[in-house]
Amino acid sequence: MTITEKILARESGASIVQPGDNIWVNAGILLTHDVCGPGTIGIFQQEFGKDAKVFDREKIVILPDHYIYTADVKAHRNIDILRAFVKEQNLPYFYDPGTPSYCGVCHVALPELGHVRPGETIFGTDSHTCTHGALGAFSSGIGNTDAGFIMGTGKLLVKVPPTLRFVLDGKMPSYLSAKDLILHIIGDITVDGATYCAMEFTGSAIEALSIEERCTICNMAVEAGAKNGIIAPDQKTFDYVNARTKKPYEPLYSDRDAKIQAEYRYDVSKLEPVVAKPHLPDNKALARDCRDVKVTQVYIGSCTGGKLEDFIMAAQLLKGRKVAIKTLIVPATRHVEQGLIDTKIDGQSLRAIFEAAGVEPIAPPSCAACLGGPIDTFGRTHGNEVVVSTTNRNFIGRMGSKDSQVYLASPYTAAATAIKGTITDPRDL
Amino acid sequence: MSKAKLIRGPVYVLEDNIDTDLLIPACYLNLVPTIPEEYKKLGSYALAGLPDSFPKFASNPDGSTPYPIVIGGRNFGCGSSREHAPIALGAAGASVVVAQSYARIFFRNCVATGEVFPIESETRLCKEFKTGDEAEVNIEANTVTRLSDGKIFPLKPIGAVAPVIDAGGMFAYARAIGMIKK
Numbered sequence: 001m002t003i004t005e006k007i008l009a010r011e012s013g014a015s016i017v018q019p020g021d022n023i024w025v026n027a028g029i030l031l032t033h034d035v036c037g038p039g040t041i042g043i044f045q046q047e048f049g050k051d052a053k054v055f056d057r058e059k060i061v062i063l064p065d066h067y068i069y070t071a072d073v074k075a076h077r078n079i080d081i082l083r084a085f086v087k088e089q090n091l092p093y094f095y096d097p098g099t100p101s102y103c104g105v106c107h108v109a110l111p112e113l114g115h116v117r118p119g120e121t122i123f124g125t126d127s128h129t130c131t132h133g134a135l136g137a138f139s140s141g142i143g144n145t146d147a148g149f150i151m152g153t154g155k156l157l158v159k160v161p162p163t164l165r166f167v168l169d170g171k172m173p174s175y176l177s178a179k180d181l182i183l184h185i186i187g188d189i190t191v192d193g194a195t196y197c198a199m200e201f202t203g204s205a206i207e208a209l210s211i212e213e214r215c216t217i218c219n220m221a222v223e224a225g226a227k228n229g230i231i232a233p234d235q236k237t238f239d240y241v242n243a244r245t246k247k248p249y250e251p252l253y254s255d256r257d258a259k260i261q262a263e264y265r266y267d268v269s270k271l272e273p274v275v276a277k278p279h280l281p282d283n284k285a286l287a288r289d290c291r292d293v294k295v296t297q298v299y300i301g302s303c304t305g306g307k308l309e310d311f312i313m314a315a316q317l318l319k320g321r322k323v324a325i326k327t328l329i330v331p332a333t334r335h336v337e338q339g340l341i342d343t344k345i346d347g348q349s350l351r352a353i354f355e356a357a358g359v360e361p362i363a364p365p366s367c368a369a370c371l372g373g374p375i376d377t378f379g380r381t382h383g384n385e386v387v388v389s390t391t392n393r394n395f396i397g398r399m400g401s402k403d404s405q406v407y408l409a410s411p412y413t414a415a416a417t418a419i420k421g422t423i424t425d426p427r428d429l
Numbered sequence: 430m431s432k433a434k435l436i437r438g439p440v441y442v443l444e445d446n447i448d449t450d451l452l453i454p455a456c457y458l459n460l461v462p463t464i465p466e467e468y469k470k471l472g473s474y475a476l477a478g479l480p481d482s483f484p485k486f487a488s489n490p491d492g493s494t495p496y497p498i499v500i501g502g503r504n505f506g507c508g509s510s511r512e513h514a515p516i517a518l519g520a521a522g523a524s525v526v527v528a529q530s531y532a533r534i535f536f537r538n539c540v541a542t543g544e545v546f547p548i549e550s551e552t553r554l555c556k557e558f559k560t561g562d563e564a565e566v567n568i569e570a571n572t573v574t575r576l577s578d579g580k581i582f583p584l585k586p587i588g589a590v591a592p593v594i595d596a597g598g599m600f601a602y603a604r605a606i607g608m609i610k611k
Contacts, residue, residue, distance in 0.1 A: 145600070191504060192446075395450045
């Protein structure tokens, strides 16, 4: 069996499962946020009754992150719904905005907080829940109804996905990042190339990646339609997890002879920086072939591209240089925000590097303009902006305005573009 | 809720990769689907993310849609897990989506909520229909008929999720099989 099949088998009580089996799977963690949490709670209360208790207080994590810094009345009402429910159910893992426990973007915070453990199952009311497969968990996005069901029962009916294996070998060239790798893959297999499948990433290039970079890869598995992205845990994973949680876990691994649906091989040493042009994540082009594209705004943030290492990459290029266009910096979490101060390159903090380069005032952590959001959202597009963004989706209207165009890119390419004002291959600086 | 299996009316035609930001733009995700007046409001914003060159989907004065049938191409519903997407279609009064293929979470959310039937077509129906054409979808016979000339197009059988759809959604199904109390 593959790692995905083994985790699902263990959590369903079966010794063997096969792709296509429909099985009831135990939820290790149920993750929700401010946009889908209130609806999930609504379903839970409708279906299980006003006095019902959640299946396990320890297994529910609520990380509001989408609409935090907005005057939108309903957005605040929604967070109040979460607060009331947390109080009523006495839930221990609620990271309340406006209090010191607030974290920010759920998919960066969840592993930071030690809620992601190898071999476990995670279901979340957000498509980018697939991120957490980077630590060897089965992790998948679900809707409110399924989440409400889990809240009451601790279980979900899951179809076992077949596995597509992506073997990435070779040495990473300078200025190539995990974002480039996943944009290459999505460009090759297309936005529905992994529909209903598990995407398993392996090979020496994956092993060489940091945990954060592995998260970037698994984060975008859903952009190819996948049910989950997954990477076998290794010592890096254990070191990361053990530094954040004392809870025991039991990792699982794919068998050597596990049956898979297809295998794709890459030599990363031959890959170049890419962008995904409007309006689909599979609309791949080499960054150097887009040099004539004038850009009006660069956005560095989100669960895909707002982690500390993403800002380190951007700062490496922005150090001692000036941005030519509006450049927006949104650290994903409080932890990342603090990291901008604590992390230094040649004695200068990332924050100081960005400020000296002339970026816009750094925003507080949240999803911000990645998905547009309420009208007053930081960085939201309102006209015909051309944006280069480290986020995950470039659909029409995704960042707000239907008339704006979004190019998805790595933090290196985004920073290089900010300096030049046109799409720039970071190797050209 | 269990829905009628014979659906007749004008179709709204879309092509490939209709994403959830087109189905319900994020600025409306402050609406909570389980609050009845907000459920209705979500319906009035169904497909509000489409470029302005498209005819308005929820164009009835009461915010509902005159189109009970939505036709799409490949990978319908790609993107976010926002259940607001199938809910917006259902709340607007649409009963069925007929597309060549679906993104996984959208399909699952259609089934779990029972808001709209997500049916796969054997052929590329977005080339066979234009918005406003009258059609009849027969979910038991697995056909869609173009009423202008009576041409019948085959639909794929609904497959493994049929029991959940027949029950009317995930909770109804779980109660029917004894997973949760009635």
